[in-house]
Structures are given as C-alpha cells and as structure tokens.
Amino acid sequence: MSEREYQRCTRCVMDTTDKKITFDDKGICDWCNDYNCNILPSWNAIKNNPDALKQMAEEIRKAGEGQKYDCIIGMSGGMDSSYLCYVAKELMGLRPLLYVVETGWNLKVADKNIDCIAKGLKLDLIKDVVDWEEMKDLQRAFLYSQVPYQDFPQDHAIFASLYNYAVKHHIRYVLTGANNATECIRPPMEWVYINDLKFMRDVHKKFGKHPLKRFPTCSMFKYRIIYPIFKGMKRIAPLNMVDYDKNKAKVLLQEKYGWEPYTNKHYEDIFTRFYEGYYLPVKFGYDKRKCYLSNEILNGNISRDDALEQLEQDPYDPAQMEEDKRFIAEKLGMSVEEFDKIIAGEKKTYGDYRNSIGFVKFGIWALRVLGIEKKQFR
Numbered sequence: 001m002s003e004r005e006y007q008r009c010t011r012c013v014m015d016t017t018d019k020k021i022t023f024d025d026k027g028i029c030d031w032c033n034d035y036n037c038n039i040l041p042s043w044n045a046i047k048n049n050p051d052a053l054k055q056m057a058e059e060i061r062k063a064g065e066g067q068k069y070d071c072i073i074g075m076s077g078g079m080d081s082s083y084l085c086y087v088a089k090e091l092m093g094l095r096p097l098l099y100v101v102e103t104g105w106n107l108k109v110a111d112k113n114i115d116c117i118a119k120g121l122k123l124d125l126i127k128d129v130v131d132w133e134e135m136k137d138l139q140r141a142f143l144y145s146q147v148p149y150q151d152f153p154q155d156h157a158i159f160a161s162l163y164n165y166a167v168k169h170h171i172r173y174v175l176t177g178a179n180n181a182t183e184c185i186r187p188p189m190e191w192v193y194i195n196d197l198k199f200m201r202d203v204h205k206k207f208g209k210h211p212l213k214r215f216p217t218c219s220m221f222k223y224r225i226i227y228p229i230f231k232g233m234k235r236i237a238p239l240n241m242v243d244y245d246k247n248k249a250k251v252l253l254q255e256k257y258g259w260e261p262y263t264n265k266h267y268e269d270i271f272t273r274f275y276e277g278y279y280l281p282v283k284f285g286y287d288k289r290k291c292y293l294s295n296e297i298l299n300g301n302i303s304r305d306d307a308l309e310q311l312e313q314d315p316y317d318p319a320q321m322e323e324d325k326r327f328i329a330e331k332l333g334m335s336v337e338e339f340d341k342i343i344a345g346e347k348k349t350y351g352d353y354r355n356s357i358g359f360v361k362f363g364i365w366a367l368r369v370l371g372i373e374k375k376q377f378r
C-alpha cells in the first residue's frame, strides 16, 4: 500500500501518523468533529447542572453508610488523580480510600505528591506492590515482542489491582480521574493497544521466562460484565461534573498541599517517560504529545500555534534520556546494546500475536450504540 500523503488537522495538531484519521473539506479531523458532535453537548449538560455532582455525592454517601470508606480512588500522584482526591473529599464530602500500586518505576516526585495529598486531605492510603520479578519478566517479554505498547504491563497491573481490590473489599464506587478535559482525543489503538489479556498472555508465552503467578489481571469481560452487573461495581468520573481547568487545578494543588507538577502529563514514572518520550516516537513515529496538546487546544487552554511550537522541541532532554535508558536496561537485566537493538528492530503490532480484537471492537461498538461510551476509539 502506498504511503498516505501527510496532512495535519487545521484545528488540533493530530496528523496522519494516526493512520486512520480522516479530514472534512475544511481540513478538520474526525477527532475534532466527534468532540463537537458527540462529546461536547452531553458534557456541557452535566457541567452546567450544579446538582449533578451533589446528587452523585449523595448517592455514593448513602450507599456507603456504615462502611469505613464509601469509595476508592486509584492514586498515581499525577494531576488528574490528585485533583480527583480534592474533589471527592472537599467538594463531594466523600470518604475515599486512596489506592496506590507500586510497579517499581515511580519517580520520587510522584511518591511525594501521593503523600502530601493524603496527608493534606487526611485520607487513608494503602499501597500494593507488584511482584517485581514477574513485572520485570513481563516487561522484558513486551520489549522482545517489538510492539508499541510497552506500558501495557504497568497499566494493566495498576488497573487490575484497583478493580480487584475494590470488588474484594466491597467498595462499590470506584472514582476515576478519566475526564473529557484531557482525554477526548486518545491515542489510537495502533499506538496504545487496549486491555486485552489474550494478547498479554501470548506475548508472555512467547518471550517470558517465568510463570506469572501473582501478577494482577482483570479481563475486559470481568471489568465490563462481571464486576458491574454481578458485583454492583460502579465507575464514576467526577472530573466531568466539575469545571476542570487544569491551570487552576495545578495552582490549587500547589498552594493547598505542596503538590508538584510534572513536565508532561504521564511522566510520573521513569519507564513511561522513556517509553513515551523516546521508544514510541523513535521506533514507531508515534508522538503522544499530539493527543495531549490537541485536548488542550479543544479546551481552549493553549493555542494551536503554541502546541505546534511545543512539538518542535524534543519530547525530553537527550542527556536525561540516556540516563533513563541505562537505568531501565540495568533494572530489566539487559545491556544498553541489547536495548538499542530492540529499538532498531522490527515493528510489530497486536496483529502479530493472538488477540481479542474482534470481541473488543464489538464491545466498543455496542457501548457506543447504547450511549454508554461517547468517546471515539480506533
């Protein structure tokens, strides 16, 4: 197939590195049009209804009567989850338990942020540590598999631990930092594959060395069907019910709790920093900053020109990158040469492994038809 001619949206900064992007006759991309037609109207309706947050808070408080915690928050120390803790406690009057998953890569600033938010809001916090030998084995397997989605092991461990814990301890309401303000334009599936256990197991079977015995897992079926329908789990996204202005939120968290911002949305851990700032753009030409910045444009936080200027700069400092690469290689028991060889090697995708893409696509289609999922996936 011939390479498609390069094109960039005239409103946001998404471009044809997202292979399935389409443009209308004004050169505006389908992400922007989807945002205007499908997300903005219902989101505005909730945001402009001051009772929505209050009613939700009442429902959660009532359901949690007599229990130590009425909800749980997966806390990373990043801005979304930190601000969510503030919203839950101070604006909704809830009693959340903060849940932290240690995957072995946390930056000190993330740990510090978690502690200052927990202390400042007087919230209980529990930490779960993923078995490092298993984590390491799975991460190595992913690197050898040559796929783009190197954060899958961490993302899955964090996601699965949280939902498994909530259901096991009968905490029905899981509050998530997911929000329209920063996540309407999401990386396409080619860049960041979805939570597919069949795929993860196949990669591990082919390249892993040790069995995964304690590694937390939660399938889409469990998450979408078993937990909500049979266990009563509810997933709530309160940040969509408040006027979530990132700049104001940042100042509030800094002034009230001594929270520290990171240089980029997901750079709260060393592995993610390397993966998003180097591995993904260098090996595959995928730059996730395009999604982050496009969301900021849609929300009016920055201009398109400012976003384009930011994209001109290196995703992260080259000296820091070299240091991170050495650190990661050593921690995963590889040499830097081996690591470089992987990056220079073949480009593979989920299609090269066993996967549940048919089932997943059907599920996404059904959720969109039912109106449960408004955002676009591809």
Ligand SMILES: [Zn+2]
Binding pocket: 009, 010, 011, 012, 013, 014, 028, 029, 030, 031, 032, 033
């Ligand atoms: Zn666009």
